Amino acid sequence: MKYIDEFRDGNVARRIATNIAAEVNPHRSYHLMEFCGGHTHAISRYGIADLLPDNVRMIHGPGCPVCVLPVGRIEYAIQLAQIPHLILCSYGDMLRIPTASGMSLQKIKAQGADVRIVYSCADAVSVAQRNPDRPVVFLAIGFETTTPPTAVAIKQAHALGLTNFSVFCNHVLTPSAISHILQSPEVRQLGLMSLDGFIGPAHVSTVIGSRPYEYFAEEFQKPVVIAGFEPLDVMQAILMLIRQLNEGRAEVENEFTRAVLPEGNVKAQLLVAEVFELRRVFEWRGLGLVPYSALRIKSCYAGFDAEQCFQIPMTSIADNKACECGAILRGVKRPQDCKIFGTVCTPENPIGSCMVSSEGACAAHYSYGRFRDASPVVKVN
């Protein structure tokens, strides 16, 4: 497959692996965080850890849109779905996230609520057009990648004069989450967690560009390499980060030049700015309250804002005590450090959100990597 196979070539991977092995300083370790779930998925699916020296450790970051949504907002969506005649449209992954009481959109659906999986928010607008006498709410989640399409859907619904369509907006912002991790006491004061550099987001960066990361590189002296989601992108980015660290540099470099410009996608940014504005504060699962880290719908589009249309109180609900999703999302713990990983919490019965989405660190480790925790496999020839 053109433009895909080239970025999954095993021979090139082994060459990069050889370079990494030759260039790492054996007397130090490298703790690199891949922010995005897409990178986490690629690392697990292609077995990239097998190609890295022992002193290069990948830390999974919070960049999984399903994982970072706090339980309170899932609970809100569940309450929305229970409004008589209402149709709740959602991306598929959201349906399985359990609340504290074990309820989920999937369970509510089985009990009769009209919850529909859509592949894009444009589909949700079509549902609203086909059902003019029923309220239709789109459960909008995601980082900067999914925000422009939501903006388009709201503008489209506005142009069509739809009065039964609204969006439950949960769009969040990547740079503020990265800042928050860098400023967390675990990283800054306590030194609990070593964090030497970042693999910067792929798809998010196509929208926001590479400039927003310059602040971290400068302020926190941490190198950032923006990388695509293909496995060779990740390998190359790891090599670039190791080179920066060895040379004492902390710069923003762009490995994903085939898609990311320094200024990003200006048209998409303008669309987002037209429809959304910053929230003063937003709760993230694992990170807690993060200032200026999310978007809400502007008052001129208030008619499309589900939080304004439906008077449901928003509550903050604590995570299950045994679940370590919070620490895992901050990179402080690994999935296998959680007591309930793979026992009580599995992809079939997820307790925490990191086990729900394939981009979540726990699901990725469970599905692709857990044989590494088992005793070595005996191979028969």
Added chain:
Amino acid sequence: MHGGKIKRGYTRPLDLKNGHIEMNHGSGGRVMTQLIEQLFLAAFDNDFLRQRNDQACFSCTSGRMVIATDSHVITPLFFPGGNIGSLSVHGTINDVVMSGARPQYLAASFILEEGFPLADLKRIVDAMAQAARAAGVPIITGDTKVVERGSGDGVFITTTGIGMVPEGIHISGENAKPGDKILLSGTLGDHGIAVMSLRENLSFHTHIESDSASLHDLVATMIVTVPDIHVLRDPTRGGLATALNEIAHQSAVGMMLYEEKLPIRQQVSAACEFLGLDPLYVANEGKLIALCAPDDADQLLAAMRSHPLGSQAAIIGEVIEDSHCFVQMETRFGGKRVVDWLSGEQLPRIC
């Protein structure tokens, strides 16, 4: 009183062009008989059905018999390369032949939704009849029920098949042994992608056709060459990954696959790529996995490749010892990963 002839009541023939299924098509009366005779019997026609009994009576030789049943509920009902009718015949025949058996007879049960177009039903029934005839496996008994509009999804078809296992053949999912080679008869994911390309909210243009096919002849060819095949399985729903995990657990072994050996069409890879799916989990309806001793593998592969339904067969991995029963894969990239059971449905990535 004058004795006269009673006129035969005129019954308007079934309107197979513009008619629809009505509740009385399932009521047991004349209308139902008419549906059975003019549609099902006309298409499936054989000596057993012509007897018009509620059951089919046949004699059999001594030996081991196999029975398998499969319900078919698919959306859409018609897809490139087949429809629910042909699928319901192929699916059940394949379940029977994965034991090494020669399929003998089929039974078919229909649940029809009120309002379903008779023209569509005829297309489905004709496809079933054609598939059954091509495989030489007659449909010898059946049943029809009609449910109210909204209580079904057009047509549900359950088929049951029986077959005879040849002397000396012992094929079962619990027979995999460390060292066995894993063979696959052809490309992965064709059926699943063909069906998905037509789903209402996904529709994309593709030339991929479903691989739906009856594998009885391929299996017969394989058994003649290597009678000691350990395991046969058709990787239908849940794809290759699910089938191999099932076998690994049945036999308490692990497996190691080699990604670069997996035959996958470029169009299927591309569709999986943009839908965020893994072809290892996408359904197949005309493929099989075979496990055999390493010494038999090359011979079995040659036999498979000599058959049109196995022309792209490949050795894709081997059975290893592993108390955790993990199915693992050496990626083309050079790393290793688990090929786990599918959890829930495969969903596209969000970000």
